[in-house]
Amino acid sequence: MKRRDFHLLAGGSLALGLAAPSVVRAQARRSLAFVVNVSADFWTIARRGIERANREHPDFEMEMIIPSQASAAEQRRILDELLARRVAGVAISAINPASQTDVLNRVAEQSVLFTTDSDAPASNRLVYIGTDNVAAGRSAGEQMKKAMPEGGRAMLFVGTMDADNARERVQGIREALRGSNIEIADIRTDESDFARARRNAEDALARERNLGMMVGLWAYNTPQIYQAVREAGRQGQVKIVGFDEDALTLRGVADGTIHSTVVQQPYEFGYQSMKGLVRVINGDRGWIPQNKQVIVETKVIDRTNVGEFQSYMRNLLRGS
Amino acid sequence: MGRKEIGLLGLIVVIAAVTSVLNPQFLSSVNLMNMANLIGLFGIFAIGQGLVIITGGIDLSVGSIFALLGVIFLDLVVNHEVAWPIAVLVVLFGGLLLGWLHGLLVTRAGLQPFVVTLCGLLIYRGAARYYTGDSTISLGYADNVDALIWLAAGRSYGIPHSFIALVLVAIVVGVVLHRSVFGRYLFAVGRNEEATRYSGIRTGAVVTGAYVLGGLLAGLSTVLLVFYTSSVSPSSFGNFYELYAIAAAVLGGCSLRGGEGSVPGIVLGTVLLQILQNLVNILGIPSSLNFAVMGGVILVGALADRHLTRRRVAAPPARAAGAMAPAE
Numbered sequence: 001m002k003r004r005d006f007h008l009l010a011g012g013s014l015a016l017g018l019a020a021p022s023v024v025r026a027q028a029r030r031s032l033a034f035v036v037n038v039s040a041d042f043w044t045i046a047r048r049g050i051e052r053a054n055r056e057h058p059d060f061e062m063e064m065i066i067p068s069q070a071s072a073a074e075q076r077r078i079l080d081e082l083l084a085r086r087v088a089g090v091a092i093s094a095i096n097p098a099s100q101t102d103v104l105n106r107v108a109e110q111s112v113l114f115t116t117d118s119d120a121p122a123s124n125r126l127v128y129i130g131t132d133n134v135a136a137g138r139s140a141g142e143q144m145k146k147a148m149p150e151g152g153r154a155m156l157f158v159g160t161m162d163a164d165n166a167r168e169r170v171q172g173i174r175e176a177l178r179g180s181n182i183e184i185a186d187i188r189t190d191e192s193d194f195a196r197a198r199r200n201a202e203d204a205l206a207r208e209r210n211l212g213m214m215v216g217l218w219a220y221n222t223p224q225i226y227q228a229v230r231e232a233g234r235q236g237q238v239k240i241v242g243f244d245e246d247a248l249t250l251r252g253v254a255d256g257t258i259h260s261t262v263v264q265q266p267y268e269f270g271y272q273s274m275k276g277l278v279r280v281i282n283g284d285r286g287w288i289p290q291n292k293q294v295i296v297e298t299k300v301i302d303r304t305n306v307g308e309f310q311s312y313m314r315n316l317l318r319g320s
Numbered sequence: 321m322g323r324k325e326i327g328l329l330g331l332i333v334v335i336a337a338v339t340s341v342l343n344p345q346f347l348s349s350v351n352l353m354n355m356a357n358l359i360g361l362f363g364i365f366a367i368g369q370g371l372v373i374i375t376g377g378i379d380l381s382v383g384s385i386f387a388l389l390g391v392i393f394l395d396l397v398v399n400h401e402v403a404w405p406i407a408v409l410v411v412l413f414g415g416l417l418l419g420w421l422h423g424l425l426v427t428r429a430g431l432q433p434f435v436v437t438l439c440g441l442l443i444y445r446g447a448a449r450y451y452t453g454d455s456t457i458s459l460g461y462a463d464n465v466d467a468l469i470w471l472a473a474g475r476s477y478g479i480p481h482s483f484i485a486l487v488l489v490a491i492v493v494g495v496v497l498h499r500s501v502f503g504r505y506l507f508a509v510g511r512n513e514e515a516t517r518y519s520g521i522r523t524g525a526v527v528t529g530a531y532v533l534g535g536l537l538a539g540l541s542t543v544l545l546v547f548y549t550s551s552v553s554p555s556s557f558g559n560f561y562e563l564y565a566i567a568a569a570v571l572g573g574c575s576l577r578g579g580e581g582s583v584p585g586i587v588l589g590t591v592l593l594q595i596l597q598n599l600v601n602i603l604g605i606p607s608s609l610n611f612a613v614m615g616g617v618i619l620v621g622a623l624a625d626r627h628l629t630r631r632r633v634a635a636p637p638a639r640a641a642g643a644m645a646p647a648e
Contacts, residue, residue: 044455054609066454068445068555161608189607192556194549196597199358203601206351207343220551223458227550232350247458248550 029061030125032277033173033271035078037093037118037163038070038192041317042219043268048316049270057278060088063272070159072096073283076103083110084285089277090127091269093117097164111281118165119293126280129294131264131274133165136298137172138240140241141263143300144173144213146181146260149241151181152212155204157221159192169217169243184186190221197221201228205238216249223248226257237301245301245313253306260302263309267316324573327628328588331621332595339599346602353478355598361480361544362564363590364489366572368537369565370586371497371530375579376510377433379502379531381418381440382538382565386558389414389450389542394457394552397465404468412539418444419535423528441562458551473547482544486587489515489537494583496533506530510578567618568593592617 034050036043047064054062065076065082072095080103082090089112096101097120104123105251107113112126119128124209156173158166172189177184188204189195201224204211214229218224226249229238235257242249244262252258272294279287288294301309329586365382372379389411396402396410418440425436459465466538474481497503505526508516517523546552570576572585596617600610 037554037600040553041456047455064454066449066555068449069559072557186604187445187607188601192553193559194551194553194557195361195545196359198549199354199597200601200607202354206348206354207345207602207604209345220456220553223550233324245550 008091010020029059030281031061031063031081031085032274033087034062034064034080034116034273035075035090035092036064036066036117036160037075037095038066038266040219040244041246042264045245045313045316046266046270048288049267049272053271053274053278057274060274060278062274070095072100074287075100077158079103079107083107087111088281090114091273091277092118092120093121094120094164095132096162097122112277114273114276117264117266118163118272125292126285127276127288127292127294128134129276130269130296131165131298132293132295133168134172134175135295136243136262136264137169137174138176139172139298139300140169140243141173141176143178143241143260143262143302144239145180147241148182149212151183153183153185153210154213154215155208155211156215156217157197157200157204157225158187158189158217159197159221160189161187164274166217173215185211192218192220192286194220194224194303196229198224201225202232205229205232205234211238213241215240216242219244219246220256222246222252222261226252229257245309247313248256250301250306250310250313253301253303254310256303260300263301265296265300322573322582323628323632325582325585325588327625328571328573328585328621331392331624332588332592335592335595335599335617337604339595343602345461348601349478351598351602353475353480355594356483357480357548358594358598359587359591360480360484361541362561362568362594363486363547363587364482364544365538365587366487366562366565366568366590367493367533368541369562369571370572370574370581370583371493371568372534373435373566373574373576374497374506374510374578374581375476375491375527376531377527377530378437378512378566378576379440379534380434380437380562381422381444381563382474382534383558384441384444384560385415385418385535385538386542386545387554388444388451389539390546390552390557391452391457391554393542393546394459395451397468398457398459401464404465406627408468408543411542412536413538414464415535415539415542416532417535419531419533419538420528422535423531423641425525425529437562445554446550448557452554454537455555456551456553459546467469469547472544482548485540485544485560488542490583490587493533493537497583501527502529507579510580512579541547548642564590564593567614571621573616592621 036319050062065078075095085225090107091114093116106122108124115125115128119132188200190200214225223246225240229235239256242258245263249261254263369379392409393407396407396611397404422436425431426433505521509523509526513523568589569586572589596614601614
């Protein structure tokens with residue numbers, strides 16, 4: 001279904017190219033870009049939100065851009081190119097906001113800049129639309145306590161700890177665990193290499209015979225943990241709490257191996273970011289709150305609501 | 321086994337011994353079998369890489385080939401519900417075809433292997449991302465591949481199938497490389513292509529053969545890797561894996577100048593690389609140091625090897641005099 005969209009898109013622009021001279025075409029559709037950090041199903045859902053916004057505003061050209069590497073340098077290159085193309089608005093999930101302030105401010109000067117998913121509060125972004133990751137971490141921490149009320153050792157898994165959303169989630173988890181008897185034994189990183197993520201989970205199970213819990217902080221971590229735990233035959237003995245809504249994660253929640261997963265609403269990230277950009281470009285800034293944050297709430301998916309959520313996801317991924 | 325392989329084996333034994341003293345879980349059967357699985361996954365394409373390196377070439381495109389063939393494979397199986405044996409054949413043939421193409425570009429068009437495969441690295445990665453529209457394809461909702469999952473990611477008598485596959489590949493390629501005429505030609509081409517050509521050997525065909533074999537092994541690895549991660553993200557799947565393969569081949573005694581190397585050496589090189597990554601996790605060394613540990617040990621190994629080679633070159637007179645000689 002993915003590629004059918006592509007063909008449609010290609011066909012559409014071809015038809016446009018035939019119909020109108022190129023100068024007119026360049027001015028006719030202002031472009032909006034949604035720059036993400038790494039390719040994941042998570043962003044496929046956001047793409048559905050963007051597509052809906054695009055259907056409501058066909059006078060804009062909205063695209064999602066995925067960096068070839070999850071690095072701030074690569075995002076910088078993308079942003080430079082977007083500015084060169086005179087992009088009208090950008091929503092970005094900043095990989096390393098602290099180091100990206102300069103380039104983000106340049107985008108904010110020459111275009112309209114939103115942040116999404118991962119905020120860059122030091123920059124001149126107009127607004128952040130996304131999750132409060134500390135709150136999401138706290139929510140995961142509560143789930144950890146529910147899954148392992150007797151306490152024990154927990155290990156966390158994530159792509160890189162220099163990403164703010166990783167650090168904030170860990171901070172939230174630590175806040176929620178304060179005073180409980182769950183101990184965070186270690187945090188392992190995998191540089192977004194899925195095979196390494198799987199290996200980290202396997203090695204953790206081999207290293208700690210009395211490991212009580214594993215937590216996957218990024219979308220792909222939880223499925224890798226799920227598979228490693230099943231392979232080792234330690235379902236039930238090792239509790240799992242995750243983030244996001246990978247198909248395997250949901251399967252794990254449904255079969256009881258995974259206690260619960262904290263999901264964001266990327267569809268809303270995509271939809272609200274694009275709608276917001278259009279409004280700002282049309283001169284409407286009144287909707288932006290004082291603290292410049294539009295928080296999209298997270299939800300906890302556990303055994304009770306996973307079936308319903310699975311079918312919702314399938315419909316979204318299949319195409320809108 | 322030659323002197324290099326024995327040295328490498330020694331290094332592996334020492335590192336394994338130190339690690340198991342620090343954490344006995346290192347030698348637990350669970351951990352050993354996990355490692356065997358990864359050795360299988362990474363060893364198969366390292367052997368392919370080794371063949372290419374022996375001819376004096378290099379293949380930088382391996383990681384991107386994984387991404388491209390990986391997304392094609394999952395797309396066929398998950399979205400188009402193609403019978404898996406056909407999908408596997410498509411992937412194997414795809415790897416073979418890409419290898420053949422590289423071989424032709426190197427031998428017929430006269431391009432340098434580094435350039436050809438660097439372009440491959442870029443093109444296939446881009447193609448993989450375009451093909452999927454930059455989204456991750458996951459095995460998540462596929463139900464018709466249980467037999468293949470068992471075949472690719474299962475275990476028999478506790479031994480991971482990927483490791484068994486590596487053993488089979490190592491035996492076959494080992495015989496081809498070390499016991500067949502084609503194998504002798506590969507070394508000859510790597511040592512001195514011109515001289516080999518003047519001896520009436522079709523060097524172009526020999527070199528192309530190495531790339532074709534390398535591509536085929538990359539295709540096989542793709543299937544195994546896909547079932548290890550269960551999902552393929554076209555932008556990150558297999559990133560840098562060519563470097564693991566090159567490192568394993570070089571550790572195992574392949575010279576980047578060509579004409580040197582052995583299958584047991586490459587396998588041992590892979591074993592060492594996987595042990596290094598495992599020990600970082602098992603000993604609880606911060607993940608951030610992972611690559612630094614790997615780089616450090618490879619450097620020490622290369623220095624030690626160089627040192628021993630020099631001593632050996634200097635040693636023969638002493639040996640003739642009956643003095644202490646290095647083990648051969």
